[in-house]
Structures are given as C-alpha cells and as structure tokens.
Amino acid sequence: MRIAHFSDLHYGVATLEEADRCFGAAIDRAIAEGVEAAVLSGDATDHGLDLHEPATRRLCAQVRRLADHCPVLMLQGTFSHEPPGTLAVFGLLGARHSVHVAERIEQVALMAGGRWLPSGGWRFDAVPSGARALFTCVPTINKAVVAASVGATEASEAVGEQLALLLRGFAPTNRRARVQGVPTIAVSHGTVFGSLSEHGVPMAGFDHEFSTGVLFSAETQAVMLGHIHRHQLWEQDGAAGRQCIAYAGSIGRFHYGEQGDKGFLLWEVMPEGARCELVPTPARRTIDIVFEGRPDLDALREAIDRHGVDGSHVRVRWTVADEDRHAVDRATIVRLLAGAAQVKLEGRIVPLVRARAPGISQLASLAEKVREWARLVEVDAACVLECLESMQQATPAEIAERLLARRGSSEEAMAEEDLFEHEPCVVAEMVA
Incomplete structure (x- = not known):
C-alpha cells in the first residue's frame, strides 16, 4: 500500500x-x-x-x-x-x-x-x-x-x-x-x-x-x-x-x-x-548571521554575498556590553538586508555589574558613604572627599575658574601623560 x-x-x-x-x-x-x-x-x-x-x-x-x-x-x-x-x-x-x-x-x-x-x-x-x-x-x-x-x-x-x-x-x-x-x-x-x-x-x-x-x-x-x-x-x-x-x-x-x-x-x-x-516541500529558507560582539558591517556584506539572502528569512544576532547597545546601527543592517523576505534582529545585552556596599544606606553622612564605597572598590577616597568639600563650600563659578586655571597650568604636561594618572583631583572635579 x-x-x-x-x-x-x-x-x-x-x-x-x-x-x-x-x-x-x-x-x-x-x-x-x-x-x-x-x-x-x-x-x-x-x-x-x-x-x-x-x-x-x-x-x-x-x-x-x-x-x-x-x-x-x-x-x-x-x-x-x-x-x-x-x-x-x-x-x-x-x-x-x-x-x-x-x-x-x-x-x-x-x-x-x-x-x-x-x-x-x-x-x-x-x-x-x-x-x-x-x-x-x-x-x-x-x-x-x-x-x-x-x-x-x-x-x-x-x-x-x-x-x-x-x-x-x-x-x-x-x-x-x-x-x-x-x-x-x-x-x-x-x-x-x-x-x-x-x-x-x-x-x-x-x-x-x-x-x-x-x-x-x-x-x-x-x-x-x-x-x-x-x-x-x-x-x-x-x-x-x-x-x-x-x-x-x-x-x-x-x-x-x-x-x-x-x-x-x-x-x-x-x-x-x-x-x-x-x-x-517548498519550505522557507532561513539564515542565521551571528556576531560575538558589535555587528561588523563589512563582515555582514560578505555574508550577504556568500549566502544570497534574496527571498530568505534572515536573523542577525549579536552580543554587546550595555554601554555599547546604542552603537549598533540597526537601520544600516536592515538596509543591507533589503532583499530578504523577513529580517529579525536579536541583540543580547551584557549588563554592567556594579559592586554594592552592604549597609551603606545606614551610614549617617555622605562623607562616610564615600569612604565605604572607596574601600569596597579599592580606591583612595581623599581626592573624592576634597572635591566633595569644594562643592559644598564654593559656587559653581568658582569651581569652574579654579578648574580652568589648573588645566591651563598643566596642559603641556598632561599632553604626554594619562589624565587620570597625572591629576586625579582635576578629573574628579570635572566629573563633579
């Protein structure tokens, strides 16, 4: 039968x-x-x-x-x-x-x-x-x-x-x-x-x-x-x-x-x-294009030429850190895959891992909280505390004038050295 x-x-x-x-x-x-x-x-x-x-x-x-x-x-x-x-x-x-x-x-x-x-x-x-x-x-x-x-x-x-x-x-x-x-x-x-x-x-x-x-x-x-x-x-x-x-x-x-x-x-x-x-049967054709990091558009063009995506269903996947999530050019990817019957974009975001300080919310003053945070991340708290004191005692205009004067006097030296290594308090004030 x-x-x-x-x-x-x-x-x-x-x-x-x-x-x-x-x-x-x-x-x-x-x-x-x-x-x-x-x-x-x-x-x-x-x-x-x-x-x-x-x-x-x-x-x-x-x-x-x-x-x-x-x-x-x-x-x-x-x-x-x-x-x-x-x-x-x-x-x-x-x-x-x-x-x-x-x-x-x-x-x-x-x-x-x-x-x-x-x-x-x-x-x-x-x-x-x-x-x-x-x-x-x-x-x-x-x-x-x-x-x-x-x-x-x-x-x-x-x-x-x-x-x-x-x-x-x-x-x-x-x-x-x-x-x-x-x-x-x-x-x-x-x-x-x-x-x-x-x-x-x-x-x-x-x-x-x-x-x-x-x-x-x-x-x-x-x-x-x-x-x-x-x-x-x-x-x-x-x-x-x-x-x-x-x-x-x-x-x-x-x-x-x-x-x-x-x-x-x-x-x-x-x-x-x-x-x-x-x-x-005439089943649809699917293609997976995977990037370990941010999508490389040149590599994507090569994959498109190699596979021939016209009429296919294409999935593009990538893995990036949280701070790079907006650097992925989705519009260009879609434009390059214009001949595909369907385009599916799947980005995996690796979240930032921030260390937490148990009990920090129970400390009485902001200075104590800064010291506890500095201890946890193993950095010197003195510079940050100095900037904190400046913010409390000086106006924004005074801080800006002092910062510009300090940057002007050290501009030539900082051209050949790392900013963070040469003048950490200046950097802290800039961030503040």
Whole structure:
C-alpha cells in the first residue's frame, strides 16, 4: 500500500502562510503519486483555533481536498497545539472518502471502498475480514492523568512502562494480519529516546515516551511518528520482516536554526516490510548571521554575498556590553538586508555589574558613604572627599575658574601623560 505521511502542520495565525504553502504542495505531490491513504500524525494546528479564523478554513479546505482523493487518518497530537476536541470537525467534512480522527488508543482497519473500521476496544481480537491495512493508533498520552494516579515523580517512568506493555500487546493481532497478507502500520505522536530535534539536539531524558525497541515490539512494518520536526528513521530486519520507524518532520520551517529538509514521507508498506522516502516541500529558507560582539558591517556584506539572502528569512544576532547597545546601527543592517523576505534582529545585552556596599544606606553622612564605597572598590577616597568639600563650600563659578586655571597650568604636561594618572583631583572635579 502506498501511503502519504504528513505531520506537524502547525496551522495558526503566525504560521498560516508557510504551513498552507507547504501542505498544499505536499497534497499536490501525493495525489500525483497516486497514494491510497494519507496519515496526519498530530499537531495539525499550532494552537486552539476558532472556526472563523482563516487558518481553520484553509486547513479544512486542504484536508477536504486530500480526502477527495483517498481515505485520511488524523491522530491527536500535543494538547497544547491541538486541544482535545479540535480534530472532531474533520470527521464531518463529507468528502469522497472518509476522515477518521483517532483520539483514543485503538486499532483501525482500512476496508474496501475507503471505509475506516475502528476497534471496539483498544485492539481487534481478530483481523477484520476484507481489511486492506491495519493501523495501530497511539495518540498523545495525557501525563497529567498518569501523574494523578502514580504521583508526579513517578509519572514519566510509568508512562514509558505502560506504553511498552501496550505496544507489545498489539503484536499478536499485527502478527495475524501479516500472516493474512495485510500491511500493518503504527501511528503515534511523541519523543523517541535518542532522536534529534530540529536544532540538532539529542533527545535524552527519562520523560520521553518511546525507545526504538518498544516501537519495534508492536511488530508493525511501518511506524509513522509525529512531534519531532526533523525527519529521521530507524530500521531493523527480524522475525516481523523489515520494520521502519520514521518521523516525517514538520511540513514547513517554522523557526530559525532548523536543520534538514522539510517535507512529507511517501511510504510503501507491504506485509513483509516497509520503506519510506522524504519528499521535500517548498519550505522557507532561513539564515542565521551571528556576531560575538558589535555587528561588523563589512563582515555582514560578505555574508550577504556568500549566502544570497534574496527571498530568505534572515536573523542577525549579536552580543554587546550595555554601554555599547546604542552603537549598533540597526537601520544600516536592515538596509543591507533589503532583499530578504523577513529580517529579525536579536541583540543580547551584557549588563554592567556594579559592586554594592552592604549597609551603606545606614551610614549617617555622605562623607562616610564615600569612604565605604572607596574601600569596597579599592580606591583612595581623599581626592573624592576634597572635591566633595569644594562643592559644598564654593559656587559653581568658582569651581569652574579654579578648574580652568589648573588645566591651563598643566596642559603641556598632561599632553604626554594619562589624565587620570597625572591629576586625579582635576578629573574628579570635572566629573563633579
């Protein structure tokens, strides 16, 4: 059976243009390839959508177009992206073929004529007669429910243990289907231990739902996963035939710094094995230009010539000290990147660290406070106290006359020496 596997469409207000362009192109290609079924493995929406929103209308129109060509299976994804009940409307589209929404743990048989037959319980006791393919559906697990049962500290481990038992429990039915010549597919949404995120970060921790061994234990030929936005796969040959686990990745590029191609998977699933191929979509191109200090405009021009930013989404990042924050020429950067589709400027400001003198506010006089400050920063307080006394006893005009006279008499000497080293009291008066 030839199956198109889409995932992580993330239709939303901010993502609509990218999601719809890429999903539309993917549907065109899937129809041209003559796929016999389509799977959406979670996170079709980026957040809860109202029915009147353009993203809702566009997603419904695209799913309807896909369902006019072949049966469609939609799996519940992450609750923060797809609040429970979000997908129910897609089962009402009334296309040429039916859309089945898998919101619970179940098995679903694809019957002749494109009809979906769900199991009454969590699995079929026997493979339905006339089934063309058998799908094992494990949507996102609500960890809050598990935590309420076993406690928050034990929830992650308990989820992994129960999913391992569950997937092994599907094996007998999938084994019978394979003997009868029926292709078997598992569809789920979650994190595989050791997988890589779209930014190249290994997903290692105790709160991830699956391991490859647990997924292979269900004995399906194909395992179609969602949630991680980077395409990757694992294969093994064994008693269950040639098995393949794969993330389709996100349909488009929704964040800066994402690695790898974006697209959907074109699967060929047989009773004895499965294989898949990534079909790229016209995802947007993103470029990161990073400076350790203040942006160097010459280096920026070289990067623009090297990468060719026309039509791309460009992010420029830099790190500067707090006193240099206003020295960054943002206007020139934007002007140099005028050919980009979008420019995002991100400056990281390193704040000034000032030493504090504990208890200084409790001192009685200003002179005492100055002495305490000078002790803390290890400087001579005499010069500062002298200037403080001058400010209290002389008028501003008198201070200015004295300062100018002192500067005039020492002008020749100060030309070759550091101002702070030669005449610290003059400097202190200037600051005052």
